Amino acid sequence: MASIALDRIAKVFTRPDGSPTRVLDELTLQVAAGEFLTLLGPSGCGKSTLIRIIAGLEPQSAGSVSIGGQCVDGRHPRQRDVAMVFQSYALYPHMTVEANLALPLVMRRLTALQRAPWIGRWMPGYRRVRETIDRDVREVAGALELTHLLERKPGQLSGGQRQRVALARAMVRQPSVFLMDEPLSNLDAKLRTQMRAEITALHRRLRTTFVYVTHDQTEAMTMSDRVAVMFDGRIEQIGPPTELYARPATRRVAEFIGTPQINSIDGIVRSASTIEVAGAVLPIGTCLPTGSVVTVGLRPESLTPVERAGATVLLGRVQRIEHMGADSYVYFHVLGQARALVLRTSAARAAGLQPEMVFHVATSLDQVLLFDSQGRAIDSVVPQIASVRSFR
Amino acid sequence: MSVRSLPWPAAVARHSVLIVTAALMLLPFVWMLSLSVKGPGEMFRSGFALLPAHFHGLDNYRAALTAAPLPRFLLNGVLVCGSIAILQLLLCAPCAYALAKLQFKGRGALFALVLLGLIIPQQVLALPLFFIGYRLGLLDSYVGLIFPFVISPFGIFLLRQFFRGIPDDIVHAARLDGVSELGIVWRIMAPMAQPAIIAFLIFSVVSHWNDLFWPLIAVRSESLMPPALGIVTFRDAEAGTDYGPLMAGAVLVVAPLVLAFLLAQRRFIESLTLGGVK
Structure with a gap:
């Protein structure tokens, strides 16, 4: 268990044509000991590069990395006491599962002479060390239910089993930091859900520092203590999952997190306490001057089809409905918006709706998010009485 | 890979070409084997025979191994x-x-x-x-x-x-x-x-x-x-100019490679085509 501190990390790649590309830009990040931190971002945002820099597999162009309070710049990966799980699992295909799991221990516990082919096993102390290795391998294999697979080769395993072997190989030498680079993205949906739970349980049991890279917001939201959302080589926002969802710092974060995606529509500040959106006037106060254009973010679940019209109710025309089982997604058009909005409601409420039907949509005002023209979140003031929650 | 079946004239033509070229490749080799079991007189006789009239193989191979x-x-x-x-x-x-x-x-x-x-x-x-x-x-x-x-x-x-x-x-x-x-x-x-x-x-x-x-x-x-x-x-x-023992020697020199190939034929072809990696 160790903390990680990244201080103004920069990474510049040189393209084949000679022009530099800045992948990471003065990135500073602290990970507490024992924390589960997720780096979340779209592909190409630099999250994988960052985790490779922490592991020491790639040198940073500037800045410094500390693990457990010690600067590890220039240290070889094997001296950093970190273990990594790769997206491709990166198991050694020519070795059995047992040999795959034993290799990190063989390299650390046996001397070069004891590792030598043929003669190694006759070196003094070999058998004693080898027994400790076998014991630890069996223990880890038992913990991850791999004992019956120890004699197999990776090629004979299913995706989920390979994933567990990769996890076990990372666990076996009890590193102080676990790094995981999109470990679940090659699994099917059902297995992914299961492995998510297993990794969370693993973290709870080991209490080791985890840094987890993913582009999948569900993984980030369900597993992490904190999530760092990355765009273009910077951390846009960092915080607990609930905070990122409820109070995104920027429009990009709001749009990246949440399924279906948040509805972003233009609104105009009409007075100190009202904003006009798609024909409706919402009683939301801002500090912006009258006439300013704002982006109003409406989460799909903050919109509800209602019977009655009203000042804070939008008028929508149904485009299509997706039934997800318990929930339904209703896509609809509102006045003055080219793109369809989406709301999420119970299947019962959506039952009465048909495509092309005109209906009323109420908004939960306390869930409305406002962003200025640069995409930064701005504070809003919502009168408690007017909250649409009372409609339900 | 599936094998396409050809109309029979095309199949005959294709196999004729393959057989002729294969024979051309093998001829010197077969000739070497044939000479290695013939006596000196028989080698320069006009007319073509693959098998010897008198079997001199033992003499030739003994000479190759001892001389x-x-x-x-x-x-x-x-x-x-x-x-x-x-x-x-x-x-x-x-x-x-x-x-x-x-x-x-x-x-x-x-x-x-x-x-x-x-x-x-x-x-x-x-x-x-x-x-x-x-x-x-x-x-x-x-x-x-x-x-x-x-x-x-x-x-x-x-x-x-x-x-x-x-x-x-x-x-x-x-x-x-x-x-x-x-x-x-x-x-x-x-x-x-x-x-x-x-x-x-x-x-x-x-x-x-x-x-x-x-x-x-x-x-x-x-x-x-x-x-x-x-x-x-x-x-x-x-x-x-004693070609019999010479050819016998040549056979003995080539034999190890040919034997090794025959024994591990499948493995060799797999390796040379670099298949089956994953």
């Missing part, structure tokens, strides 16, 4: 070809790994040099190598037979291409697991590249077993001669 030190030649061949193959592998694999997976300045230029080495024929280098061997006193020894071939640009190229196909993540995982760079070559890359390595070893052993050119330059002592050279001197010195 010249043929077993010694074969042993030399094993020693020289084996040393060359092992040394080539020991040097090529790390070079190929560096060129495939390590980042350093001048990597492209180095690889260009390897490619250059690939297109220079052995004969061009014979004279410089002869001088080097002479200066270092290596001529007329096993070392003299081996040293020009210890570094093989072909081996470096072949293995480099194969190593490039191995994902970087495996190298990264090995580094995190504490494996040194040379350890990665021998513990991870080489076992994964086994088909390429076997293919390379086949090429290496076959070409040096059959090599006549360099041994002709480097060696004078009969006791050091590899098989191909041995056969040539055998013709001059012992057999004269």
Whole structure:
């Protein structure tokens, strides 16, 4: 268990044509000991590069990395006491599962002479060390239910089993930091859900520092203590999952997190306490001057089809409905918006709706998010009485 | 791959072409076998017979094995070809790994040099190598037979291409697991590249077993001669124009390679086509 501190990390790649590309830009990040931190971002945002820099597999162009309070710049990966799980699992295909799991221990516990082919096993102390290795391998294999697979080769395993072997190989030498680079993205949906739970349980049991890279917001939201959302080589926002969802710092974060995606529509500040959106006037106060254009973010679940019209109710025309089982997604058009909005409601409420039907949509005002023209979140003031929650 | 069935005239035409070319390739070989069991009088008789009228095989093979030190030649061949193959592998694999997976300045230029080495024929280098061997006193020894071939640009190229196909993540995982760079070559890359390595070893052993050119330059002592050279001197010195024993000797020299091929035919073809990696 160790903390990680990244201080103004920069990474510049040189393209084949000679022009530099800045992948990471003065990135500073602290990970507490024992924390589960997720780096979340779209592909190409630099999250994988960052985790490779922490592991020491790639040198940073500037800045410094500390693990457990010690600067590890220039240290070889094997001296950093970190273990990594790769997206491709990166198991050694020519070795059995047992040999795959034993290799990190063989390299650390046996001397070069004891590792030598043929003669190694006759070196003094070999058998004693080898027994400790076998014991630890069996223990880890038992913990991850791999004992019956120890004699197999990776090629004979299913995706989920390979994933567990990769996890076990990372666990076996009890590193102080676990790094995981999109470990679940090659699994099917059902297995992914299961492995998510297993990794969370693993973290709870080991209490080791985890840094987890993913582009999948569900993984980030369900597993992490904190999530760092990355765009273009910077951390846009960092915080607990609930905070990122409820109070995104920027429009990009709001749009990246949440399924279906948040509805972003233009609104105009009409007075100190009202904003006009798609024909409706919402009683939301801002500090912006009258006439300013704002982006109003409406989460799909903050919109509800209602019977009655009203000042804070939008008028929508149904485009299509997706039934997800318990929930339904209703896509609809509102006045003055080219793109369809989406709301999420119970299947019962959506039952009465048909495509092309005109209906009323109420908004939960306390869930409305406002962003200025640069995409930064701005504070809003919502009168408690007017909250649409009372409609339900 | 499915086999398309052809209309019968096309099939006949195709097989005729294949049979004729195969026969052309095999004819000298068959002729060699046939001559190796014929007596001296029969060889120059006009008219063509594949099988001998009188079987002289025993005499010919006995002469081949006793008149010249043929077993010694074969042993030399094993020693020289084996040393060359092992040394080539020991040097090529790390070079190929560096060129495939390590980042350093001048990597492209180095690889260009390897490619250059690939297109220079052995004969061009014979004279410089002869001088080097002479200066270092290596001529007329096993070392003299081996040293020009210890570094093989072909081996470096072949293995480099194969190593490039191995994902970087495996190298990264090995580094995190504490494996040194040379350890990665021998513990991870080489076992994964086994088909390429076997293919390379086949090429290496076959070409040096059959090599006549360099041994002709480097060696004078009969006791050091590899098989191909041995056969040539055998013709001059012992057999004269006695072609029966000569052909018998040739058969004995070729036999080990042919036998090895027949025994491991499937494995060889798999390796040469570099299939079944994953």
